[in-house]
Every structure is written in C-alpha cells, then in structure tokens.
Amino acid sequence: MRKTYLLFAFLLLPFANAFGQQFEQLAAHTKVIYIVNFIKYIEWPPDYRSGDFVIGVLNGSPAMLEELNKMAATKTAGSQKFVIKNFKSIEEIDKCNILYIPEGSNGLLAEVTKKVHGKSTLLITETEGDARKGAAINFIAKDNKQAFELNKAMAEKSGLVVSSGLKALAAVNIE
Amino acid sequence: MVLLLLGRFAGSAQNVNLVAAYDCANRNSMDSARLFLFKAMTDSTTRKDAQAWYIKGFIYKELYKKYEKDNKLSPLRDTSIISLFLSIKLDSVTKTNIEDCKKTAKYLAVTYYNDAASGMDSLHYTLSIHDYARYKEIMKKVAPTTNFNSSDVMFYLKLGDVYSYLYFHASPGKENMYLDSAKRAYNMVLAIDPNQVSANFNLAILYYNKATNIINRMDYDADIMKLNAAQDSSVNLMKMSLPYMLKTYDLDNCKKDALKGLEGIYYLLHDTQKFEEFQQKLQLIESHQGNSPCK
Numbered sequence: 001m002r003k004t005y006l007l008f009a010f011l012l013l014p015f016a017n018a019f020g021q022q023f024e025q026l027a028a029h030t031k032v033i034y035i036v037n038f039i040k041y042i043e044w045p046p047d048y049r050s051g052d053f054v055i056g057v058l059n060g061s062p063a064m065l066e067e068l069n070k071m072a073a074t075k076t077a078g079s080q081k082f083v084i085k086n087f088k089s090i091e092e093i094d095k096c097n098i099l100y101i102p103e104g105s106n107g108l109l110a111e112v113t114k115k116v117h118g119k120s121t122l123l124i125t126e127t128e129g130d131a132r133k134g135a136a137i138n139f140i141a142k143d144n145k146q147a148f149e150l151n152k153a154m155a156e157k158s159g160l161v162v163s164s165g166l167k168a169l170a171a172v173n174i175e
Numbered sequence: 176m177v178l179l180l181l182g183r184f185a186g187s188a189q190n191v192n193l194v195a196a197y198d199c200a201n202r203n204s205m206d207s208a209r210l211f212l213f214k215a216m217t218d219s220t221t222r223k224d225a226q227a228w229y230i231k232g233f234i235y236k237e238l239y240k241k242y243e244k245d246n247k248l249s250p251l252r253d254t255s256i257i258s259l260f261l262s263i264k265l266d267s268v269t270k271t272n273i274e275d276c277k278k279t280a281k282y283l284a285v286t287y288y289n290d291a292a293s294g295m296d297s298l299h300y301t302l303s304i305h306d307y308a309r310y311k312e313i314m315k316k317v318a319p320t321t322n323f324n325s326s327d328v329m330f331y332l333k334l335g336d337v338y339s340y341l342y343f344h345a346s347p348g349k350e351n352m353y354l355d356s357a358k359r360a361y362n363m364v365l366a367i368d369p370n371q372v373s374a375n376f377n378l379a380i381l382y383y384n385k386a387t388n389i390i391n392r393m394d395y396d397a398d399i400m401k402l403n404a405a406q407d408s409s410v411n412l413m414k415m416s417l418p419y420m421l422k423t424y425d426l427d428n429c430k431k432d433a434l435k436g437l438e439g440i441y442y443l444l445h446d447t448q449k450f451e452e453f454q455q456k457l458q459l460i461e462s463h464q465g466n467s468p469c470k
Contacts (some may be wrong), residue, residue: 003285006292007329026387030402037399056224069397141445144413169399173243 011106022062030146031139032067035098035124038137039077041166045159046098053071053080056096058105058112090115093101098122101135109134120159131174136160140171147171187380190221196230205237223266225266228410238280239286247290247302256283257315263316263328277317284313292331295346300337324367335360339381357381372430376423379436382416386443413440 026097035055055068072082077097087093089112103126113134116123123135123142126161131138135156139148149172152162167173189197192215199208212231221227233253243249249405259276266273291307294300307330314321338357345353358381364374385410393405417440424433434457 003282005285006289023387023442026390029393030390030406033393033395033397034399037402038397095195144410144444144446145403146445156308160241165272 001007017020018140022063024061027146028061028063028067031064031126032071034139034146034148035068036071036075037169038122038124038166039170040100042122042155043161044164048120049078049080051080052081053077054080054085054098055094056085056087056093056099058087058090058093058099058101058108059104064100064102070088078087095119096121097110098124101125101127101130103127116158122155122158122160136162142171149174188229189275190215190218192218193221193227193230196250198233200230200234200237204235204236205241208234209238223265225262225269226272228258228262228265228283229272229279231278232256232262232276235281239283244286244318245339247294247299247306250287252283252445256280259283260316280313284310284317287356288326295330295333295337297337297340300334304334320432328364328367328371328374329383331360331363332371332377335364335374335377339377343384348446353384354381370422370426372423372426375419375426376430376433379419379421379423380431381421383440386412386416404414413444416440417444423427429460431457434460 001163034097055072057068058063065084068082068084072084075082085094085096090108093112093115097120098114099121100110101109101123104130105125109123109125109127109130110133112123122137124133124139125135126136126139128140131140131151131154132147134154136151136158137148137159138151139146141147148170150162150167150170152167152175153175155162178312189445194210196208198456199205199211210463212234215221215227222357232255235414236253237260239249239255243251259280260396262276263273266276287306287310291303291310294306295303310326311323314323338353338360342350342357356458358378361374361378364371365378366376389405389409389412393402399407399442416436420433420440423430424437427433437453438450439459441447441453
C-alpha cells in the first residue's frame with residue numbers, strides 16, 4: 001500500500017531573463033533622464049532653438065544610443081524634434097545642441113573642445129576630471145548613485161544660459 | 176489489505192450491515208459496501224465501534240481511489256481521514272486497528288502531498304498550500320517523528336517560484352503582495368537550510384529586479400528630484416540583493432547567473448573595482464567551456 005511521493009516540478013523559470021535587461025541599459029536610462037532634465041535648465045541661442053534638437057554621441061555604446069533613440073521617439077525639446085547622431089570620429093562632428101562623450105574616450109576631450117569651439121554645444125562627459133578640462137557637465141558616481149558635476153562657466157563660454165536650478169541639483173559645482 | 180481486515184473482523188460480534196459492508200469490501204464491491212455501511216452507521220452502538228470507523232475509513236479510501244483520485248478536494252478522501260482518526264481515538268484501549276488506520280492515513284497523506292506537488296502553479300497554488308498543510312497535519316498525527324525539513328524546502332521553494340511568477344506578471348497594485356509572499360517563502364527555505372542555492376539566488380533576483388524596475392519605469396522627463404528618490408530606493412534594493420547573490424556565488428562559484436548578477440549589482444552601485452573583478456571571473460568561466468576553473 002506504500003504510496004510513492006511525487007516530486008515538486010521546478011520547471012517554472014521566472015528568473016531566466018533576469019539579466020536580459022542589461023545593466024548598461026539601465027545606467028543609460030538614468031543618464032538619458034538626466035540629459036532630458038539638463039535641457040529644461042539650459043537655454044541655447046536662437047539659432048539652436050529652431051530645427052531639430054541634435055544630440056550627438058561620440059562613439060556611443062549600443063545601450064546609450066538605444067536609450068537616446070527611445071527617448072527621441074516619444075519626447076520633444078519644446079517645439080524641436082530630437083535627432084540622435086552617433087559620430088564615429090571627431091571629424092564627423094557637426095552642429096549639435098548636445099555632444100555626449102562616453103567614458104573611454106580619454107584624451108579626446110581636448111580635441112573635441114577645439115572642434116566645437118565657438119559653437120553652442122553642451123559638452124557632457126563621464127570621465128573623472130573632465131568638468132575641469134572642458135566639459136560643462138560630467139557624470140559622476142556619488143553614494144552609489146548617478147550624479148553630475150557642473151561647470152557653469154564652461155557652459156556659458158559656449159553661449160549657453162544655465163539656470164541656477166541646475167546648479168542646485170549638481171552634486172559638485174566646478175567654479 | 177482487505178483479507179487482513181476481514182480476518183480481524185471475524186473475531187468480534189458486529190452489526191449485520193457492518194458485516195455485509197465487510198463482505199462487499201472483501202469482494203471489492205465498494206459501492207455496495209458503502210450502502211451497507213451507511214445503514215450500519217445509523218446504529219448508535221456501531222458509531223462507537225472503533226473497528227466500524229476503521230472499515231469506513233478503508234472503504235472510503237477505496238472509493239476515493241475509484242472515483243476521486245484526480246479530485247484534489249475529494250470529499251471521499253476527507254471522509255476516509257475523518258473516519259480513520261475517529262477509529263484511532265475510539266481504539267485507545269485495545270488499539271486493535273491503530274496500526275492499520277495509521278497505514279491507511281499515511282497512504283492518504285501522501286496523496287495530499289502529491290496533489291500539492293502536481294497542483295503547484297500560478298492558478299492552483301492556494302489549493303496546493305491547503306493540500307500540503309493537510310499532508311503535514313495527517314503525518315504529524317500518524318507519524319509524529321516525521322522530519323519535514325526536506326519536503327518543506329521543496330514546497331516553499333516551489334511556492335516562492337510561483338509567487339515570483341505572479342509578481343513578475345502582476346498589475347502594479349498587486350506587485351508588493353506577491354513580492355512579500357515570495358520573499359516569505361524563500362526565507363522559510365533559508366530558515367531550514369541557509370545554504371540552499373536556489374532560495375538565495377531567487378531572493379537576490381527578486382530584490383535585483385525590483386531595483387531595476389524602479390529605474391526602468393521612470394519616464395524620460397521625470398524630474399531630477401524624483402530620479403534621485405528612485406535611485407535611493409534602487410540602491411537600497413541592490414544592497415539587499417547583494418548578500419544573497421554573494422552567498423549564491425559562494426555556494427556555487429560556477430553559477431554564471433550569480434556572476435552576472437554580481438557584475439550587474441556592482442555596476443549599478445558604481446563600484447568599479449568589484450564590477451571589474453566579477454566581470455573577469457565571468458570571462459574566465461566563459462573562456463573555459465568544458466574545462467571549468469571552478470572549485
């Protein structure tokens with residue numbers, strides 16, 4: 001009369017795709033939210049406020065480009081439509097409202113700065129020390145979180161008007 | 176089983192209907208046995224007879240097997256169990272049928288366990304919880320020394336999986352309820368066996384996914400204050416995920432998902448040094464396919 005025990009079938013795999021959502025994508029999502037916010041606090045000169053609002057990326061990672069494109073598909077910068085451009089080299093860089101230089105582009109900032117000199121391009125970087133080397137905004141980590149440092153003077157040098165609100169939100173203000 | 180039952184029965188004077196029920200049971204005519212039994216049990220003396228209740232328990236067990244073995248809420252099985260326990264209670268002096276009652280009850284207990292195991296899914300898990308509780312309740316009465324640790328681990332691990340599945344597919348209003356239930360289930364497993372790999376890993380994943388969902392669900396034009404608050408919550412959850420993921424890796428350092436998890440957690444916590452350390456470990460394992468460098 002002994003009855004055999006069945007086994008609990010562990011066939012359900014709810015965690016199989018746990019990391020399908022790449023962590024790079026998540027970090028990129030956070031940065032794009034920041035970028036959209038920067039736009040709210042910065043005013044570009046009139047010749048940058050018509051036509052497309054161009055966000056250029058120098059050798060962008062797939063995650064960052066995907067997030068920017070997803071954002072661009074649903075949002076606008078006021079009346080301007082977002083256009084995302086991935087520049088493979090410094091030579092390719094043309095007129096853009098924002099130029100994002102990812103980590104790992106060390107040494108390129110000086111050249112990029114020369115390339116955009118005299119243009120109203122907001123330079124955003126993510127390498128330690130870049131806010132002192134030409135970038136107006138540099139992404140940093142603070143208390144395990146994504147934060148940013150602001151070099152307001154650098155932005156203003158490019159003809160951009162930075163609201164004091166952004167200064168208050170920056171983790172570090174480079175004077 | 177039937178012959179043994181009749182042999183024992185032969186020794187005592189009984190209600191004629193009860194004898195007829197025995198005879199029918201012996202011929203495997205359980206439907207007829209049930210009818211005679213019904214008549215027998217109208218007699219107040221028979222209702223106080225431990226053997227009568229044992230016979231009833233036996234006949235209803237056979238009826239359950241015949242008609243309701245696929246019914247997880249079988250009334251026949253419930254009746255059988257109630258009858259067997261009543262027999263045990265009434266038989267406290269002579270103890271003639273106690274062992275047979277216990278054997279039959281154990282058999283039925285295992286059917287509850289099996290129903291719990293086969294029915295554990297996102298639709299029927301509440302019934303599975305009921306069946307597993309019934310299994311334990313019966314076993315505690317008929318085999319008090321039973322150690323439930325290994326069956327509890329299996330049960331709560333699977334229950335945790337079901338709640339996790341429900342959490343991943345829940346509407347936002349119900350998410351936390353399922354998440355808490357899943358955490359409780361995995362913690363039940365870890366209370367029994369702190370080194371249970373799947374429970375550690377699944378808990379780590381629950382916290383990890385909750386952390387990533389918070390950020391993922393942020394709209395692109397959410398303001399920075401709101402983003403900071405979301406990051407605070409996300410970081411806290413990542414830090415809650417971390418010890419379980421580390422423990423998983425410690426228990427199974429070939430588990431690629433644990434390494435991927437640690438890589439992700441440290442990346443999102445902006446701990447570059449640790450991120451690179453686990454990234455390298457993952458690359459090492461992936462480059463040694465079939466010739467694993469793990470311990």
